[in-house]
Amino acid sequence: MTKNSNKMPIAVLISGNGSNLQALIDAQPTANYEIKLVISNRPSVKGIERAQNAGISTLVLDHKAYDSREAFDLAMIEALDSKHIKAVILAGFMRILTPEFTSHFLGRMLNIHPSLLPKYPGLDTHQKALDAGDKEHGLSIHFVTAELDGGPVILQAKVSVDANDNVESLKQKIHALEHQAYPLVADWLASSKVELKDNQVWFNNHLLKSPIDFDQALVNKS
Structure with a gap:
């Protein structure tokens, strides 16, 4: 290396x-x-x-x-x-x-969670999404605070929940997105594009009013 x-x-x-x-x-x-x-x-x-x-x-x-x-x-x-x-x-x-x-x-630690937070903190998120009949599921990348899965969310990526989806199929959909999204946000942190100030997310020196959408981030990146 x-x-x-x-x-x-x-x-x-x-x-x-x-x-x-x-x-x-x-x-x-x-x-x-x-x-x-x-x-x-x-x-x-x-x-x-x-x-x-x-x-x-x-x-x-x-x-x-x-x-x-x-x-x-x-x-x-x-x-x-x-x-x-x-x-x-x-x-x-x-x-x-x-x-x-x-x-x-604080402000230097990231976590990735398989749900669209604040929905479904903790475990068994895919089953919870299915049980609720959600049409949309996804992942959240957030700063880590003392509150479990409660830190300010930087980015979210979404997938559709189809009629034939089960826990395993949702897991695979989310994993595919995780492997693209997490390196991107880690790079933002390393380059100071994303920062935590007063328990709020700032991106490129602008306060985020809502999490960045992964699809839009890919468009902007290209």
Whole structure:
């Protein structure tokens, strides 16, 4: 990997397969970020292998080895700060973070969630969309705050819910969009295009009144 001091050093936190991590890795050569560290709270997951294959430093911090959520998060903070990490990307990281952690990286941490927030925070979002008879579903990329899935939303991508859709088909639709959208927003953060000010999202120095639509972002990008 070519080292570029002009790129923002970021870390990715994972708990499993790491498909969004792979998308971030694949986009890295032309992005304004460089992944310096991948942390998993679970040993022997595919995501660690993906990072190692890309020559990225990895660290397994098994949360079960810590006697409290606070102790685990402190260990992560120490590991991230030791690598001079400037931004943190949550990619399937299945842990609720303490206020101490979210405060430490406030405005410098992103999460991707498989629903059109504020709809369906938490788990089982695809089933919830189906149960509600929604005609539209999607994903949200947001700044992380102390409120679970409650940070200001930067971008949303939408898919139609068809009559023959089920949980698995919706999951695949959303995954395809995630792998395009997450590297884009991570790059915005790394290049200071997107910022968190007073718990509001600013994009290109303008206050966002509503989340950016992914389709429109692609049009503008081209």
